[in-house]
Each structure stands twice: as C-alpha cells, then as structure tokens.
Amino acid sequence: MKKKRNKRFAGMVDISAKAVTRRVARASARLAMGAKAFRVLMTRGSPKGDVFETARIAGVMAAKSTPAIIPMCHPLELSQVRIAFDPREKDAVIVITSEVVCRGRTGVEMEALTAVCAAALTIYDMMKWADHAMVITEIQLLHKSGGKSGTFNRSG
DSSP states (O other): OOOOOOOSOOSSOOOTTSOOEEEEEEEEEEEEOOHHHHHHHHHTOBTTBOHHHHHHHHHHHHHHTHHHHSTTOOOOOEEEEEEEEEEEGGGTEEEEEEEEEEEESSOOHHHHHHHHHHHHHHHHHHHTTTOTTOEEEEEEEEEEEOSTTOOEEOOO
16 A cells, blocks of 8 residues: 655744844753863873864854754854853863854754753863763753743743
8 A cells, every 4th residue: 555645844843934033042961971081181282283262163163064064954054152161070070062143034942052062072072082981961052032932041
C-alpha cells in the first residue's frame, strides 16, 4: 500500500507580517574537565593558540552562520554577538555565555544557542590533548526578549 503524501506546504515560517523589533537572546553552556586539564588551560593554554579568543571568534562566526546549520532558521542581520567565559576553578568548569542582538521579525534564540555550542566545541578541540573526558552540558536559553511572545527569563 502506497503511503499518501501530505500536500500541505511545509518549510520556513512566513514572518513577513511580523513587526520589526529589537530582539535579544542570551544562552549558556558548561564545559567540565579534569582539575589537571583546567589548571593547564588557565596557566599554559593550548599549543593550538589562545583558547578563549579562538572560542570567542568561533561563537561569533557560529551565530552568524546559524541559518546554514539549522535548516528552518531565517537569515538575520545581527547587530551584536558577545561571548563571555566564566572559569570556575572549584568545579573545573568553564561557563560560556552568549548574547545576540538584532532588529528583526524573528528572535535570535537559535543564534545564541549555536554560539555557545561552537565556543564550547572549540575549547574542547583545543584542549582535547589534555583531557578527552571533557563534557559539554546544560546548553540552555537564559533570556529572550522582543516580539509578540514577550520576554522569557530562566529562573534559578
């Protein structure tokens, strides 16, 4: 028996009727590593170069490239992409945070999430020589504002 195809159109959502507003999104990710690798990162870094600056550039580039990675994302004219790193020695963790801003018809949540993922993966790549057991966790949206759906803030 032949399966019927759904003849409804599917694909990118039509955002042409939406108002242009200022859109902001923040996201975070955690990269945990062994204490020894953390000390090496914080004192000597990587033989591949400046870990945090390379990861920052990777995060910015990833945010700008989100529609090429996530199929149904709209290309957006991003106004700002910022990446921050919070090394936490007690836990041997780097908390990576992104903030993405634009004026547009759709939000920048995916760009912020993609940015922290790429930054975390870049740190992993540059430090894997010191610790293959690193773990990237807690990739999450922290904040989004702008647009009809209002503001979201993760509590806790």
